[in-house]
Amino acid sequence: AKLSNTTSKTRQLSVDYYSKSCPQLEQLIGSVTSQQFKEEPVSGPATIRLFFHDCFVEGCDASILISSKPGSKMLAEKDAEDNKDLRVEGFETISKAKVLVESKCPGVVSCADILAIAARDYVHLAGGPYYQVKKGRWDGRISMASSVPSNIPRANSTVDELFKLFNSKGLALEDLVVLSGAHTIGFAHCDNFISRLYDYNGTKQPDPAIDPRLLKALRMSCPHFGGNKDIVAPFDVTTPFLFDHAYYENLIGKLGLLASDQALFLDPRTKPIVQTLAKDKQTFFQAFAAAMDKMGSIGVKRGGTHGEKRKECSSMLFS
Numbered sequence: 001a002k003l004s005n006t007t008s009k010t011r012q013l014s015v016d017y018y019s020k021s022c023p024q025l026e027q028l029i030g031s032v033t034s035q036q037f038k039e040e041p042v043s044g045p046a047t048i049r050l051f052f053h054d055c056f057v058e059g060c061d062a063s064i065l066i067s068s069k070p071g072s073k074m075l076a077e078k079d080a081e082d083n084k085d086l087r088v089e090g091f092e093t094i095s096k097a098k099v100l101v102e103s104k105c106p107g108v109v110s111c112a113d114i115l116a117i118a119a120r121d122y123v124h125l126a127g128g129p130y131y132q133v134k135k136g137r138w139d140g141r142i143s144m145a146s147s148v149p150s151n152i153p154r155a156n157s158t159v160d161e162l163f164k165l166f167n168s169k170g171l172a173l174e175d176l177v178v179l180s181g182a183h184t185i186g187f188a189h190c191d192n193f194i195s196r197l198y199d200y201n202g203t204k205q206p207d208p209a210i211d212p213r214l215l216k217a218l219r220m221s222c223p224h225f226g227g228n229k230d231i232v233a234p235f236d237v238t239t240p241f242l243f244d245h246a247y248y249e250n251l252i253g254k255l256g257l258l259a260s261d262q263a264l265f266l267d268p269r270t271k272p273i274v275q276t277l278a279k280d281k282q283t284f285f286q287a288f289a290a291a292m293d294k295m296g297s298i299g300v301k302r303g304g305t306h307g308e309k310r311k312e313c314s315s316m317l318f319s
């Protein structure tokens with residue numbers, strides 16, 4: 001019942017939702033994202049990941065942007081362990097865009113819609129597809145760190161686990177493979193893949209599914225013990241700043257960074273999808289745009305019963 005409910009609400013999102021109330025919305029957000037992209041290119045991967053982590057917990061409702069109340073024991077989503085590596089540049093992008101949007105269209109536009117539009121902008125700015133974003137999401141009134149672990153995938157999740165999670169959000173196996181293609185840009189900290197380098201599944205051996213040259217390079221950046229916790233490695237060793245389909249070619253060549261990336265080529269159910277996407281950039285771009293639209297519709301709230309339009313994205317209206 002819950003899923004069909006979500007689907008019917010999905011249909012109510014529309015591309016022209018703000019065409020009367022804030023016709024210049026996309027240009028306003030675009031001026032912020034293009035400026036940020038010039039000054040801090042990591043704002044791109046940061047914001048795309050932020051959108052994913054928002055949609056998977058309580059739906060696409062900007063619950064990820066809420067700050068924990070000082071002194072309160074109840075932490076908000078952003079302070080959950082699984083969200084500690086979300087870069088500030090993503091949060092900064094949304095708060096800057098919100099300030100500009102509020103100055104021109106006060107009280108009309110949700111933070112959840114701004115996040116969806118900004119993520120699209122960065123996909124495009126990094127060389128990926130441009131697609132229309134449907135709007136009409138309201139901001140949520142619930143943000144609890146305790147809801148995060150069961151809803152966010154891990155670097156060592158199996159394809160089975162990933163599929164179950166994505167499926168519970170109304171996403172198919174193909175969406176899992178296509179959306180993972182976002183790892184064509186951005187970086188990961190050593191602790192997310194270090195066990196693959198030295199002690200894969202308790203074997204005291206590296207993961208056999210890593211190319212030996214990549215293994216050597218990653219071991220240099222990430223020593224077994226006592227390494228710098230801030231070191232990151234690119235997801236896509238060939239084009240880490242370009243949004244292209246090289247991610248899939250890399251998986252075929254054993255150049256995946258996380259176990260969860262490489263698993264998509266090892267599992268017989270997802271391998272053919274990887275092969276198809278590796279062949280042709282346009283196929284990937286079309287599929288990615290469609291999958292982002294689907295992800296952007298997860299658990300969408302409409303109207304003031306469950307939602308609000310925040311004045312500031314980091315705090316609820318009445319709390």
Ligand code: HEM
Nearest residue numbers: 045046049052085153154155179182186187188189192260
């Ligand atoms: C399929 C399961 C997924 C897993 C297990 C996963 C896991 C991770 C991990 C562990 C990181 C590195 C965080 C860090 O060390 O700082 C990361 C980064 C990233 N993820 Fe994913 N992710 C998944 C799916 C997705 C999806 C669906 C998207 C978006 C559509 C996405 C977008 C990104 C981006 C852009 C980064 C780079 C962030 C940056 O450089 O700041 N991921 N992911």
Ligand SMILES: [Ca+2]
Nearest residue numbers: 054057059063
């Ligand atoms: Ca959310």
Ligand SMILES: [Ca+2]
Nearest residue numbers: 184236239242
């Ligand atoms: Ca790339």
